[in-house]
Amino acid sequence: MKKYLFAISLFAALSANAQTGNQGKMAWWKDAKFGMFIHWGVYSVPAGIYEGKEVKGIGEWIMKNGKIPTTTYKQYAKEFNPVNYNPEAWVKMAKDAGMKYIVITSKHHDGFALFDSKVTDWDIMDASPYGKDLLKPLVTACRKEGIKIGFYYSQSQDWNHSGGAAAGGHWDKAQDGDYDSYLDKIAIPQVKEILENYGGLDILWWDTPQEMTPERAARFMAVLKDYPNLIFNNRLGGSIEGDTETPEQFVPATGFPGRNWETCMTMNNTWGYKSTDHNWKSPKVLIRQLADVVSKGGNLLLNVGPTSLGEIPEPSIDRLAEMGKWLTVNRESIYETIASPFPYLSWGRATQKGQKLYLHVFDYPANGALAVPISNKIKKAYLLADSKKKLPIKSEGSRSIITLPLQVLDTINTVVVVEFAGKPSVAPSPVIGKQVTASSHSADAKNLIDGDRKTTWQSAKGQTSATLEIDLAKATTISTLIIDEPWHPWDNKKQKLTLQYKDGNEWKNASEGTSGGIGFVKNFAPVTAQFFRLKIDNKDFQPSLSEWQLYGPE
Numbered sequence: 001m002k003k004y005l006f007a008i009s010l011f012a013a014l015s016a017n018a019q020t021g022n023q024g025k026m027a028w029w030k031d032a033k034f035g036m037f038i039h040w041g042v043y044s045v046p047a048g049i050y051e052g053k054e055v056k057g058i059g060e061w062i063m064k065n066g067k068i069p070t071t072t073y074k075q076y077a078k079e080f081n082p083v084n085y086n087p088e089a090w091v092k093m094a095k096d097a098g099m100k101y102i103v104i105t106s107k108h109h110d111g112f113a114l115f116d117s118k119v120t121d122w123d124i125m126d127a128s129p130y131g132k133d134l135l136k137p138l139v140t141a142c143r144k145e146g147i148k149i150g151f152y153y154s155q156s157q158d159w160n161h162s163g164g165a166a167a168g169g170h171w172d173k174a175q176d177g178d179y180d181s182y183l184d185k186i187a188i189p190q191v192k193e194i195l196e197n198y199g200g201l202d203i204l205w206w207d208t209p210q211e212m213t214p215e216r217a218a219r220f221m222a223v224l225k226d227y228p229n230l231i232f233n234n235r236l237g238g239s240i241e242g243d244t245e246t247p248e249q250f251v252p253a254t255g256f257p258g259r260n261w262e263t264c265m266t267m268n269n270t271w272g273y274k275s276t277d278h279n280w281k282s283p284k285v286l287i288r289q290l291a292d293v294v295s296k297g298g299n300l301l302l303n304v305g306p307t308s309l310g311e312i313p314e315p316s317i318d319r320l321a322e323m324g325k326w327l328t329v330n331r332e333s334i335y336e337t338i339a340s341p342f343p344y345l346s347w348g349r350a351t352q353k354g355q356k357l358y359l360h361v362f363d364y365p366a367n368g369a370l371a372v373p374i375s376n377k378i379k380k381a382y383l384l385a386d387s388k389k390k391l392p393i394k395s396e397g398s399r400s401i402i403t404l405p406l407q408v409l410d411t412i413n414t415v416v417v418v419e420f421a422g423k424p425s426v427a428p429s430p431v432i433g434k435q436v437t438a439s440s441h442s443a444d445a446k447n448l449i450d451g452d453r454k455t456t457w458q459s460a461k462g463q464t465s466a467t468l469e470i471d472l473a474k475a476t477t478i479s480t481l482i483i484d485e486p487w488h489p490w491d492n493k494k495q496k497l498t499l500q501y502k503d504g505n506e507w508k509n510a511s512e513g514t515s516g517g518i519g520f521v522k523n524f525a526p527v528t529a530q531f532f533r534l535k536i537d538n539k540d541f542q543p544s545l546s547e548w549q550l551y552g553p554e
Contacts, residue, residue, distance in 0.1 A: 025230075025243075028202075029203075032101055037104075037301045040114065041080075050066040058269070059272035078127075082130055085134065085310030090141070095145050107158075109166075110160055114133075114134040115135045119193075150202050151204060152205040152207060155212070155220060155236065156211060157208050162177030163176075164186070167208065180216070195226075206232060212237025214238040231243045233245075234246055249266065251289060252518075263293050267319055271303055283323060295350055295360065296340070304320075338351070357374075364404070364408045370401065372399060373554045379419045384417050385414075431449045432451075434449065443455075445468065465535070468533060468536070469534075471530060476528065478552050482547070482549040494515060511524040
């Protein structure tokens with residue numbers, strides 16, 4: 001009993017430290033903005049194919065999604081022989097792309113360790129013909145090039161060691177066993193191994209905390225106490241908030257104000273290599289996602305999934321090269337910046353560094369007139385790619401108009417630098433300080449406009465439709481609806497949303513759309529009104545939102 005009381009006490013102390021945030025250790029991470037995720041393991045051998053058929057879902061989950069027995073799956077390790085693995089080339093590729101850190105899967109949910117683990121034979125040394133630690137040369141290459149290094153570790157799910165958790169339950173009797181015994185004999189010892197044997201990691205990336213209680217999490221936290229500079233995320237479980245929020249496969253519309261956060265994103269649909277997945281995001285999408293994330297105060301962790309031979313797919317290489325080219329010109333607008341002072345910009349995004357604003361123009365104005373909703377005195381403005389050529393500036397009350405060249409410099413993201421005096425003075429969201437009323441609720445409607453994505457409003461239990469109404473106190477021109485939702489992309493939640501405004505005694509539609517459960521941004525023809533309402537309709541669950549914001553033109 002004394003051992004558990006000590007563990008819980010230690011858990012409370014370390015959790016409190018994590019929640020307040022060790023800003024000293026976070027300094028480099030907050031400046032870095034851009035990192036590489038690497039999902040690599042035995043799952044790259046079947047590469048999405050089992051018994052001659054494609055298994056639906058992401059590549060690294062093939063064992064679970066295909067319900068592959070452990071004895072069958074372990075045979076794949078005999079074909080995992082990455083003879084073309086070149087860690088120095090991988091690190092150079094990441095560095096040339098503008099990435100400042102790398103996080104690699106030391107052990108994913110299939111339980112296979114890419115390192116020499118002394119507590120199991122299910123690792124690269126004993127189960128594969130390669131027979132060499134894959135992590136040490138990568139760590140060495142990162143240190144040589146000044147790239148920070150982190151390891152992903154699946155602390156709870158393990159589909160090949162008995163007792164390990166499995167989302168949705170086990171499908172093979174060989175997986176059955178005592179979960180706490182698994183933690184004590186496999187997971188916790190392996191965490192000690194990766195922390196002790198690589199000269200000090202910069203990041204530890206937990207994932208999927210099935211069955212993790214505060215008491216169990218405390219046993220992991222006891223290991224971390226000797227590593228005060230180690231950054232770890234919010235996925236350990238047991239109410240440990242960690243140092244970073246980790247939205248996956250989407251950019252939250254309003255970010256996470258007050259928290260360090262990092263969007264992890266794939267270039268196609270899958271994390272681990274899957275031979276049939278050719279749905280690649282364009283360089284344009286990826287570059288804009290980077291700017292979007294950074295403008296909201298976050299980092300982008302962009303994934304590559306190497307093959308079983310140790311080769312990064314050519315489409316990934318090509319996209320990283322394009323991002324590197326863009327960053328070579330525009331690096332000043334990304335690294336060491338802080339979030340945008342503007343709550344929303346219809347034509348793009350913004351970042352800030354000292355007395356400089358970096359305007360990331362996605363939608364270039366046809367007439368060259370860029371409206372910037374800031375009332376500060378602007379000393380000068382220029383294109384980041386051509387700082388010698390000053391751009392004309394015209395002040396119009398609470399905004400300035402910057403005249404851009406009619407010829408678009410960069411069709412993906414033209415960066416305009418604005419040097420200004422004083423503290424940025426920008427108009428807040430029209431909903432700030434107003435009151436939202438809801439047709440029903442089980443969680444308070446005031447959470448909708450508190451600026452905190454982690455709080456939510458939810459309709460009363462059993463409801464599948466709801467209405468939210470807001471009084472903006474005066475007639476206000478609105479042209480953009482922004483919502484955040486509390487789910488993940490894989491939850492497959494959809495909500496029909498209808499924004500209406502009151503014209504006299506009549507409610508008229510301003511915008512309609514269907515969300516994907518993670519929020520969205522919708523622009524529409526401007527309407528002017530004092531009262532707005534949002535109608536939400538679902539089929540199978542209670543309507544819920546994290547944030548509701550309205551904006552007008554700049």
